[in-house]
Amino acid sequence: MSFEQVVFYFLAVLAAFSAVMMILQRNPVNSALYLILNFFCLGGLYLTLNAQFIAMVQVLVYAGAIMVLFLFVIMLLNLGDDRRLREHLGLRMYLGIGFSVALVLELLFIFLFRSSNSAVQQSANAAEMGTVEYVGKVLFTRFLFPFEVTSLLLLAAIVGAVILAKKKTAE
Amino acid sequence: MYSYVGLIILFPLFGFLFVGLFGSRIKSEKTIGIIGSSTIALSFLVAASIFVEMLSLQVDDRQHIVKQFEWIAAGSFSINAAFQVDQLSILMTLIVTGVGTLIHVYSIGYMHGDRGFWRFFAYLNLFIFAMLTLVLADNFLLMFVGWEGVGLCSYLLIGFWYEKNFEKGTTGDAAKKAFIVNRIGDFGFLLGMFLIFTTFGSLNFETVFSAASVSTRGDSTIMWITLLLFVGATGKSAQIPLYVWLPDAMAGPTPVSALIHAATMVTAGIYMVARSSVLFALSPITMEVVAIVGVLTAFYAATIGLVQNDIKKVLAYSTISQLGYMFLGLGVGAFASGIFHLMTHAFFKALLFLGSGAVIHAMHEEQDIQKMGGLKNSLPTTYKTFLIGAIAISGIPPLSGFFSKDEILWKAFIDGSPILWIVGAAGAGLTAFYMFRLVSLTFDGKSRFDEHHVHPHEAPKTMTIPLIILAVLSVFGGFIGIPASLGGGNRFEHFLEPVFERAYSKMTLPYHESSSLEYVLMVVSVAIAATGIILARKIYLEKKEIAERVSTKFSGLYKILLNKYYIDEVYESAIVTPTVKGSDKLLWKGFDVGVIDGLINFTAKATEFASQLLKRIQTGVVQSYAIVFVAGILFIIGVLLFR
Amino acid sequence: MIPLDYYLVLSAFMFCVGVLGVVVRRNAIIVFMSIELMLNSVNLSLIAFSSFLGDPTGQMLVFFVMTVAAAEAAVGLAIIIALFRNKQTVNIDEINILKW
Numbered sequence: 036m037s038f039e040q041v042v043f044y045f046l047a048v049l050a051a052f053s054a055v056m057m058i059l060q061r062n063p064v065n066s067a068l069y070l071i072l073n074f075f076c077l078g079g080l081y082l083t084l085n086a087q088f089i090a091m092v093q094v095l096v097y098a099g100a101i102m103v104l105f106l107f108v109i110m111l112l113n114l115g116d117d118r119r120l121r122e123h124l125g126l127r128m129y130l131g132i133g134f135s136v137a138l139v140l141e142l143l144f145i146f147l148f149r150s151s152n153s154a155v156q157q158s159a160n161a162a163e164m165g166t167v168e169y170v171g172k173v174l175f176t177r178f179l180f181p182f183e184v185t186s187l188l189l190l191a192a193i194v195g196a197v198i199l200a201k202k203k204t205a206e
Numbered sequence: 207m208y209s210y211v212g213l214i215i216l217f218p219l220f221g222f223l224f225v226g227l228f229g230s231r232i233k234s235e236k237t238i239g240i241i242g243s244s245t246i247a248l249s250f251l252v253a254a255s256i257f258v259e260m261l262s263l264q265v266d267d268r269q270h271i272v273k274q275f276e277w278i279a280a281g282s283f284s285i286n287a288a289f290q291v292d293q294l295s296i297l298m299t300l301i302v303t304g305v306g307t308l309i310h311v312y313s314i315g316y317m318h319g320d321r322g323f324w325r326f327f328a329y330l331n332l333f334i335f336a337m338l339t340l341v342l343a344d345n346f347l348l349m350f351v352g353w354e355g356v357g358l359c360s361y362l363l364i365g366f367w368y369e370k371n372f373e374k375g376t377t378g379d380a381a382k383k384a385f386i387v388n389r390i391g392d393f394g395f396l397l398g399m400f401l402i403f404t405t406f407g408s409l410n411f412e413t414v415f416s417a418a419s420v421s422t423r424g425d426s427t428i429m430w431i432t433l434l435l436f437v438g439a440t441g442k443s444a445q446i447p448l449y450v451w452l453p454d455a456m457a458g459p460t461p462v463s464a465l466i467h468a469a470t471m472v473t474a475g476i477y478m479v480a481r482s483s484v485l486f487a488l489s490p491i492t493m494e495v496v497a498i499v500g501v502l503t504a505f506y507a508a509t510i511g512l513v514q515n516d517i518k519k520v521l522a523y524s525t526i527s528q529l530g531y532m533f534l535g536l537g538v539g540a541f542a543s544g545i546f547h548l549m550t551h552a553f554f555k556a557l558l559f560l561g562s563g564a565v566i567h568a569m570h571e572e573q574d575i576q577k578m579g580g581l582k583n584s585l586p587t588t589y590k591t592f593l594i595g596a597i598a599i600s601g602i603p604p605l606s607g608f609f610s611k612d613e614i615l616w617k618a619f620i621d622g623s624p625i626l627w628i629v630g631a632a633g634a635g636l637t638a639f640y641m642f643r644l645v646s647l648t649f650d651g652k653s654r655f656d657e658h659h660v661h662p663h664e665a666p667k668t669m670t671i672p673l674i675i676l677a678v679l680s681v682f683g684g685f686i687g688i689p690a691s692l693g694g695g696n697r698f699e700h701f702l703e704p705v706f707e708r709a710y711s712k713m714t715l716p717y718h719e720s721s722s723l724e725y726v727l728m729v730v731s732v733a734i735a736a737t738g739i740i741l742a743r744k745i746y747l748e749k750k751e752i753a754e755r756v757s758t759k760f761s762g763l764y765k766i767l768l769n770k771y772y773i774d775e776v777y778e779s780a781i782v783t784p785t786v787k788g789s790d791k792l793l794w795k796g797f798d799v800g801v802i803d804g805l806i807n808f809t810a811k812a813t814e815f816a817s818q819l820l821k822r823i824q825t826g827v828v829q830s831y832a833i834v835f836v837a838g839i840l841f842i843i844g845v846l847l848f849r
Numbered sequence: 850m851i852p853l854d855y856y857l858v859l860s861a862f863m864f865c866v867g868v869l870g871v872v873v874r875r876n877a878i879i880v881f882m883s884i885e886l887m888l889n890s891v892n893l894s895l896i897a898f899s900s901f902l903g904d905p906t907g908q909m910l911v912f913f914v915m916t917v918a919a920a921e922a923a924v925g926l927a928i929i930i931a932l933f934r935n936k937q938t939v940n941i942d943e944i945n946i947l948k949w
Contacts, residue, residue, distance in 0.1 A: 039850070039851065040851065043851050043855070047855070047859050050859065050863065051859065051862055051863065051866075054862075054863050054866040054867070054886055055866055057866075057870070057882065057883075057886065058866060058869060058870035058873070058874060058879065058883060063876060063878050063879060066878075066879050066882055067882065070882050070885065070886065073863075073886065073889070074889065077889055077892070077893060080856070080859075080893060081893075081896055083851070084856070084896050084897060084899075084900040085900055086896045086899070086900065086908055086911075088908075089896060089908055089911055089912070092912070092915060093892075093915070096915055096919060097885075097889070097915065097918075100919065101885065101918065101919055101922045104922060104923065104926060105878065105881075105882065105922070105926070108878065108926045108929065108930060109878060111930070112878075112929075112930070112933050112939065114876070114878070114939065127872075128872075128873055130872075131869070131872030131873050132869065132872070132873060134868075134872070135865055135868045135869040135872060135873075136865075138865050138868060139861070139862065139865040142861040142862075142864075142865065143858070143861070146854055146857065146858050146861070156850060156901075157850070157900050157901055158900065158901060158902060158903030159903065160903055161900045161901075161903065164899070164900075164903070164905050164908065165900075165908070169905065170905070170908060170909075170912075173905045173909060174909060174912070177909075178909050178913075181909075181913055185913060185916045185917075188916070188917065188920055189916065189919075189920055191920075192919075192920030192921070192923050192924050193923070195923075195924045195927065196923040196924050196926075196927040197927075199924065199927035199928055199930075199931050200926075200927040200930045200931060202934075
């Protein structure tokens with residue numbers, strides 16, 4: 036087993052484990068922490084795929100900003116523990132679980148029986164592609180327009196978030 | 207001149223539009239009257255000039271078709287707005303516009319002071335327009351347009367005094383009756399047209415008639431066509447069984463009765479049969495039906511007219527009876543004779559109606575002849591012209607009625623059967639009798655009205671001059687049809703011969719020169735008429751008691767005749783009431799409300815029910831929606847996977 | 850060398866876990882976090898393809914996905930706060946007025 040494979044298996048198992056744990060926790064803070072763990076693992080996986088820039092951004096933005104935001108909100112709302120899941124087993128839950136399991140099986144089915152030429156090798160310039168320099172070059176030439184539009188999107192999101200969360204002043 | 211034929215119908219149309227739109231604002235009756243009458247007079251002049259030109263042309267060249275514009279072009283079905291100007295149509299046009307002009311002028315005097323004066327002239331002009339369309343059309347469809355148009359105008363004019371009420375109902379009822387009964391006939395006409403189209407592929411007269419010329423006699427399709435067309439004719443021309451509207455139509459103003467119900471509209475059926483002569487000639491069964499219906503109606507209506515006391519009703523039944531004679535002529539193959547009688551009848555019947563109008567006017571709207579009498583001296587011109595009309599209709603030579611009626615009776619005898627002649631001659635006798643009963647009770651003898659309150663005076667010039675003109679025509683109009691047997695050239699029949707050529711070639715008419723039999727029958731019929739006249743004068747002038755005794759002795763028969771054989775009541779109970787009740791219970795409540803409304807309500811309720819079921823999908827909980835998403839994804843991936 | 854399939858399997862698995870979370874949990878914030886999990890699984894898949902096919906488009910797409918996810922998280926949490934202010938709960942089952 037090469038070093039790469041060990042790293043991959045370790046990170047993959049950890050990611051899967053933390054994902055499952057995330058949805059099973061009663062306390063939302065615990066769920067958030069597991070999700071942060073998941074993001075770190077994903078960052079690591081990105082590194083194995085030679086996407087250095089994205090890996091860093093993942094940790095910075097997702098784990099660093101978004102999850103912090105989540106935690107802020109959870110603490111702000113002062114939520115306690117959820118009650119036990121089992122009390123609310125109804126048709127909806129059975130249906131949901133059933134469909135999700137079916138989805139997993141279906142997707143596994145694809146990989147087991149239908150996937151043909153699975154690429155084994157990463158491409159040659161993968162390492163070069165992941166660098167900040169390369170990403171920057173592509174971003175500001177081919178993807179300039181979406182980049183600019185995204186800035187507008189963020190502006191809209193900020194304005195929206197501020198307005199939605201404002202306390203209604205008594206008039 | 208032929209190309210100006212379009213003007214003939216445009217003048218009355220213009221008159222209608224102008225008087226209709228602006229008439230209510232024109233204060234002077236004289237203006238309206240002049241406009242209304244001059245349009246018809248102009249049409250008459252155009253028609254007359256075409257007629258003169260026609261006479262100068264070769265016989266083969268006299269028929270022209272003048273196309274105005276293409277009306278319908280739908281695949282193989284094409285109809286033009288075109289006029290067929292030939293001997294028959296120009297003759298009808300002259301009658302319609304000529305008599306029409308006189309009646310328009312008469313109406314200026316008769317309708318004086320009426321609130322709807324302008325409306326009357328507008329309707330009259332519209333009527334002439336429709337009638338001319340009917341007569342000049344070159345195809346069945348355009349003729350039907352005119353046919354319907356005159357029906358409409360008849361309704362408008364019968365119900366003209368719409369505020370008036372009679373003891374039996376309103377003028378609106380009479381107008382509706384006319385329209386509806388006509389409609390029944392029109393239905394037959396339409397079916398006939400459909401059959402014509404499916405058989406011959408066209409509705410053009412020329413196309414249909416030339417195609418028919420190659421058919422054989424006794425063809426059953428043509429028999430049905432002609433029977434259906436004849437049903438339409440019975441409606442318009444008031445024969446059994448669709449005559450019931452005409453007596454009621456007397457509720458309208460007298461000029462209307464004169465124009466529409468004596469001279470023009472009721473002759474539409476005759477014209478239509480004459481125009482389709484070749485089709486009728488190809489169907490001997492229908493011809494028999496036509497002749498029998500005609501002669502029966504002639505006799506039947508004459509019997510009713512014997513005992514009526516309303517001056518206009520007598521004339522109405524007289525019209526029905528005379529129309530029966532025309533159909534008798536058509537039915538035995540004497541098409542030209544039928545048209546000849548149409549023309550002479552237009553003259554003297556219009557004269558009689560207009561004369562009765564003068565009487566009614568003088569008697570301040572009184573129409574019961576039992577309350578008249580002795581008007582001879584107060585209304586001299588009216589009396590003289592009325593008398594001439596009565597003599598003409600009774601068939602006394604040398605007035606016009608004699609020539610036309612006699613020709614029909616002769617042809618009925620020789621080309622039909624002696625029975626037809628006997629019934630027809632009996633009817634002629636009755637005609638003479640009731641006409642002179644009418645004359646005697648109205649004009650002769652002592653006055654039976656209150657002379658202090660009612661002062662009858664002669665009608666104004668606008669009314670008497672048309673009377674005089676019509677009287678002249680009634681006297682001299684028959685001379686163009688003097689048969690060969692009496693030394694004349696039989697000009698009328700020869701003139702119309704090319705029109706009926708195709709029909710004649712299909713019939714096997716026995717070739718007859720004037721035989722002595724003809725003279726005998728002529729003398730007999732004149733004798734019968736004279737007897738009727740003398741009998742009537744004797745009874746009603748001198749010994750009224752005879753009439754009263756006869757009526758009490760045969761009181762049952764008298765009552766039946768007075769009540770027109772109770773036919774109206776029979777129709778009412780057998781046809782009208784069941785139809786109305788059936789429509790109410792079955793068609794309306796049963797089908798319309800139950801089925802159609804029920805279907806729609808059911809659709810609405812079903813939608814409501816389905817939506818009640820489906821609305822539960824909208825639970826408001828986001829996760830249910832998410833589950834549906836997942837299910838959808840599963841499905842799509844599955845389809846892609848397992849395709 | 851790790852074959853592409855392995856990454857894709859992991860991505861699929863994480864996605865389904867996210868779906869399960871969305872469907873089963875009643876706490877709105879947990880649902881939201883599951884959605885973030887789903888987005889990340891797709892990111893993983895994109896990066897994997899980008900790396901194995903040598904096309905930088907995948908990485909660019911991930912870049913934008915992250916941006917959008919951030920914006921969405923901000924707005925979504927604002928909505929949850931507003932909801933909490935009105936109804937004092939983040940239990941999804943109780944937020945069901947928009948129904949028949």
